[in-house]
Amino acid sequence: xxxxxxxxxxxxxxxxxxxxxxxxxxxxxxxxxxxxxxxxxxxxxxxxxxxxxxxxxxxxxxxxxxxxxxxxxxxxxxxxxxxxxxxxxxxxxxxxxxxxxxxxxxxxxxxxxxxxxxxxxxxxxxxxxxxxxxxxxxxxxxxxxxxxxxxxxxxxxxxxxxxxxxxxxxxxxxxxxxxxxxxxxxxxxxxxxxxxxxxxxxxxxxxxxxxxxxxxxxxxxxxxxxxxxxxxxxxxxxxxxxxxxxxxxxxxxxxxxxxxxxxxxxxxxxxxxxxxxxxxxxxxxxxxxxxxxxxxxxxxxxxxxxxxxxxxxxxxxxxxxxxxxxxxxxxxxxxxxxxxxxxxxxxxxxxxxxxxxxxxxxxxxxxxxxxxxxxxxxxxxxxxxxxxxxxxxxxxxxxxxxxxxxxxxxxxxxxxxxxxxxxxxxxxxxxxxxxxxxxxxxxxxxxxxxxxxxxxxxxxxxxxxxxxxxxxxxxxxxxxxxxxxxxxxxxxxxxxxxxxxxxxxxxxxxxxxxxxxxxxxxxxxxxxxxxxxxxxxxxxxxxxxxxxxxxxxxxxxxxxxxxxxxxxxxxxxxxxxxxxxxxxxxxxxxxxxxxxxxxxxxxxxxxxxxxxxxxxxxxxxxxxxxxxxxxxxxxxxxxxxxxxxxxxxxxxxxxxxxxxxxxxxxxxxxxxxxxxxxxxxxxxxxxxxxxxxxxxxxxxxxxxxxxxxxxxxxxxxxxxxxxxxxxxxxxxxxxxxxxxxxxxxxxxxxxxxxxxxxxxxxxxxxxxxxxxxxxxxxxxxxxxxxxx
Numbered sequence: 164x165x166x167x168x169x170x171x172x173x174x175x176x177x178x179x180x181x182x183x184x185x186x187x188x189x190x191x192x193x194x195x196x197x198x199x200x201x202x203x204x205x206x207x208x209x210x211x212x213x214x215x216x217x218x219x220x221x222x223x224x225x226x227x228x229x230x231x232x233x234x235x236x237x238x239x240x241x242x243x244x245x246x247x248x249x250x251x252x253x254x255x256x257x258x259x260x261x262x263x264x265x266x267x268x269x270x271x272x273x274x275x276x277x278x279x280x281x282x283x284x285x286x287x288x289x290x291x292x293x294x295x296x297x298x299x300x301x302x303x304x305x306x307x308x309x310x311x312x313x314x315x316x317x318x319x320x321x322x323x324x325x326x327x328x329x330x331x332x333x334x335x336x337x338x339x340x341x342x343x344x345x346x347x348x349x350x351x352x353x354x355x356x357x358x359x360x361x362x363x364x365x366x367x368x369x370x371x372x373x374x375x376x377x378x379x380x381x382x383x384x385x386x387x388x389x390x391x392x393x394x395x396x397x398x399x400x401x402x403x404x405x406x407x408x409x410x411x412x413x414x415x416x417x418x419x420x421x422x423x424x425x426x427x428x429x430x431x432x433x434x435x436x437x438x439x440x441x442x443x444x445x446x447x448x449x450x451x452x453x454x455x456x457x458x459x460x461x462x463x464x465x466x467x468x469x470x471x472x473x474x475x476x477x478x479x480x481x482x483x484x485x486x487x488x489x490x491x492x493x494x495x496x497x498x499x500x501x502x503x504x505x506x507x508x509x510x511x512x513x514x515x516x517x518x519x520x521x522x523x524x525x526x527x528x529x530x531x532x533x534x535x536x537x538x539x540x541x542x543x544x545x546x547x548x549x550x551x552x553x554x555x556x557x558x559x560x561x562x563x564x565x566x567x568x569x570x571x572x573x574x575x576x577x578x579x580x581x582x583x584x585x586x587x588x589x590x591x592x593x594x595x596x597x598x599x600x601x602x603x604x605x606x607x608x609x610x611x612x613x614x615x616x617x618x619x620x621x622x623x624x625x626x627x628x629x630x631x632x633x634x635x636x637x638x639x640x641x642x643x644x645x646x647x648x649x650x651x652x653x654x655x656x657x658x659x660x661x662x663x664x665x666x667x668x669x670x671x672x673x674x675x676x677x678x679x680x681x682x683x684x685x686x687x688x689x690x691x692x693x694x695x696x697x698x699x700x701x702x703x704x705x706x707x708x709x710x711x712x713x714x715x716x717x718x719x720x721x722x723x724x725x726x727x728x729x730x731x732x733x734x735x736x737x738x739x740x741x742x743x744x745x746x747x748x749x750x751x752x753x754x755x756x757x758x759x760x761x762x763x764x765x766x767x768x769x770x771x772x773x774x775x776x777x778x779x780x781x782x783x784x785x786x787x788x789x790x791x792x793x794x795x796x797x798x799x800x801x802x803x804x805x806x807x808x809x810x811x812x813x814x815x816x817x818x819x820x821x822x823x824x825x826x827x828x829x830x831x832x833x834x835x836x837x838x839x840x841x842x843x844x845x846x847x848x849x850x851x852x853x854x855x856x857x858x859x860x861x862x863x864x865x866x867x868x869x870x871x872x873x874x875x876x877x878x879x880x881x882x883x884x885x886x887x888x889x890x891x892x893x894x895x896x897x898x899x900x901x902x903x904x905x906x907x908x909x910x911x912x913x914x915x916x917x918x919x920x921x922x923x924x925x926x927x928x929x930x931x932x933x934x935x936x937x938x939x940x941x942x943x944x945x946x947x948x949x950x951x
Contacts, residue, residue: 221279370514396507398595399547425469455481472676509544522553599677615699618738629720718753
C-alpha cells in the first residue's frame with residue numbers, strides 16, 4: 164500500500180471513530196478538533212507560505228465559531244471535521260516533500276480559504292438573528308433553507324477535500340516514480356525525450372486542477388494493462404493545452420513522449436514514421452508500432468486532434484499490455500477505446516477571470532475582476548474565446564468597453580485571429596467550429612441549423628417525431644403550404660411517413676462526433692453550447708425561411724400532443740416557444756398551440772398577441788359567429804381579464820355573451836361560462852350591482868339544470884361550474900357588504916369543493932381563503948384560527 168493510501172485509510176478510520184464520538188459528545192469532538200487545528204496552525208507559522216497560513220487560520224476561525232454555536236450545530240460539525248482533515252493532508256505532504264508539495268497545494272488552499280470565509284460569514288449572520296417571537300417564527304419557516312445552505316457548503320467542502328486527497332496521491336506517485344528512476348539509473352533523472360515537437364503548454368495556462376489530477380491519477384495507477392485516457396469536448400475548450408500541461412508535469416516518470424497529429428490518416432502515419440526513424444527502428448508506421456509494442460517503460464503516445472470520426476484510431480495503437488496513450492478529440496465516441504475519459508467543458512469562473520486578465524495584460528484589481536467576470540460570462544467561460552478577447556483588450560486597452568463592443572460585434576470579434584498569440588493554435592473560435600461544420604452531411608447540417616432557432620438546452624427527438632405524426636386536420640394548413648417542414652421531416656421518415664428513429668440517431672451521432680451537440684443519457688435530451696448556438700444562426704443563409712420551418716415543426720409537434728401529454732410537456736416546451744417567438748412570431752398557422760402553452764404556464768402577456776392574431780385570422784376566414792372564432796374570443800377576453808385589462812375584457816365578453824345566448828341559448832354551458840366571466844369582470848370594474856345581477860342569473864340557471872343539491876349526481880362538470888359561480892357570488896356579496904350571504908356561499912363552496920376535488924385542490928384552497936376573508940369581515944377571528 165502506498166504512503167498516501169495508508170494516510171487516506173488512516174484518515175478514514177479516524178473519521179469513522181470521530182463520527183461515533185460526535186454522536187455521543189459533540190462538545191468534546193469540536194474541542195478536540197479545535198486543539199488539533201491550533202496545533203497545526205502554530206506549526207505552520209514558520210513556513211513561508213501565506214496561502215498555507217491563511218487556509219489553516221480560516222479552519223481555526225470556523226472551529227472557534229462552531230464551538231460557541233447553538234443553531235444547526237450537528238450539521239456544522241461535519242464541515243469542521245472535513246476542514247481539519249484537509250489541513251492534516253497538507254501538513255503531512257509538506258512534512259514529507261517540502262516546498263514542492265506546498266506550491267502544488269497553492270490554488271486549492273486559496274480556494275479553501277475563500278470557501279471557509281463564506282461559511283464563517285453565513286454562520287455569524289445566522290447567530291446574530293434576535294430570538295424574539297417574530298424571529299423564531301421566521302426561523303421555523305426557513306429552517307429547511309438553512310439546512311439546505313449548510314448542505315451546499317458541505318458538498319463544496321467535500322469536493323475540495325477529494326481534490327486535496329487526489330493531489331496528495333498524485334504527489335506521492337511522483338515521488339515513487341522519481342525514486343524508481345534514480346535507483347534504476349543511478350544518475351539524476353532527466354526530462355522525457357519528446358519526439359515530433361511536443362511544445363510546452365501556454366505560459367498563461369490557468370485552472371483545470373481536477374482534470375489534471377484525474378489524468379495524473381489514471382496514468383500513475385499500477386496496472387498490467389495499457390492505459391488509455393481520452394480528453395473530449397468542443398473545439399476551443401482547451402483539450403490540447405491540458406494534455407501538454409500534464410506532459411510537462413509528468414516528465415519525471417515518462418520515459419518518452421511521442422506526439423502524433425491525429426487530424427488525418429496521413430498525419431498519423433507520418434507521425435509514427437518519424438518515431439520509427441528517430442529511434443532507428445525502421446521507416447514505416449508499422450515499424451513504430453512494433454517498436455512501442457516491444458519497448459518496456461513508461462512511454463506516452465499522444466494522439467492530438469483525433470477529430471475525424473471516420474478514422475479507426477484503434478488501428479494505430481501498439482498491440483501490447485504496457486505503455487500510455489493520451490487522446491484529445493471532439494468525438495466522445497472514442498471513449499469506447501479509453502479506459503478513462505473526461506469531458507473538457509468551460510473554465511471555472513475564477514480561473515476564467517484570471518485567464519482573461521493575464522492574457523489582456525491587465526492588473527488584478529477588484530475593479531478589473533468585476534469587469535472581467537461580466538466578460539467571461541458573456542463568453543460562456545470558453546477558453547479560446549477568452550484568450551481571443553484578452554488579445555483584443557491587450558491591443559486596444561478596452562477592458563471597460565469590451566463588453567459593449569462584443570454585444571454589437573460578436574461575429575467579427577470571435578472570427579479575428581489575434582496578431583500576438585500565447586500558443587500555436589491556428590484557428591479562431593468561429594473557424595474551429597466552421598471546419599467541423601463543413602465535414603457534416605447536409606441532413607446533419609440542416610438539423611443543427613434548425614435546432615439553433617430552439618432554446619440551446621432541452622432539445623428532444625420527440626419534437627421532430629411528434630411533428631412527423633401530425634394529423635393534418637381539414638381546417639388547418641395544407642401540406643403544400645408547409646412543404647418546407649414536410650420536406651425536412653421526410654429525411655427521417657421516408658415514403659412510409661413513419662418516424663425512423665435510427666435515421667435521427669445517425670444524424671445526431673454525426674453532430675456529437677464533432678461536439679457540436681451534446682447528449683445527456685440521464686435525461687435523453689440534447690444541448691448546444693451557447694456560443695455555438697449563436698454562431699450557428701449566422702451560418703443560416705435563408706434565415707426567415709428556416710425560422711418559419713422550425714416554427715412549423717414545433718407547432719405540428721404541440722398540436723399532436725394528447726391532453727395528458729400536454730400537462731407535462733408545456734413547461735418543457737416553453738423555452739423553445741420563447742426562443743422561436745422572441746424576435747418573430749412567424750406564420751400564424753400554429754399560434755394557437757403556442758398561446759395554449761403560454762396559457763398553461765401562466766404567461767398572459769405572451770398569450771395576448773398570439774390570441775389576437777388567431778382571432779383576426781379566424782374572423783376573416785370563418786366569420787364572427789363561428790364556434791371556433793368564439794372560442795378564441797373567449798380565450799382572449801379571459802387573457803385581458805388576467806392582465807387586469809377589464810375594459811377590453813368586458814367589450815369582448817359582452818359580444819361573446821350576446822352571440823352565444825342567441826346561437827346556443829342561455830342554458831348552454833358555454834353561455835353560462837361566458838356569463839360568469841363577465842360577472843367577474845363587472846366585479847373588478849366596480850360595477851357591483853351588474854355583477855350581482857349577472858352572477859345570480861348564472862347560479863340560478865346552474866341550479867335549475869343540476870338541481871339544488873346535486874352533489875354525487877354524476878354530473879361532476881356541472882358541480883364544478885356551479886361552485887365556480889357560487890365562489891364568484893361570495894366575492895360579490897363581500898364587496899357589497901352582504902356578509903351573511905357571502906358566508907353562506909363561502910361555506911357551501913368550501914365544503915363541496917373539498918368533497919368533489921379534494922382538500923388540497925387549488926379551487927378548494929381558494930374557497931377556504933374566501934371563507935376566511937368573510938369571517939374576518941364578520942369579526943369572527945376565532946373561527947379562522949380554529950379552522951372552522
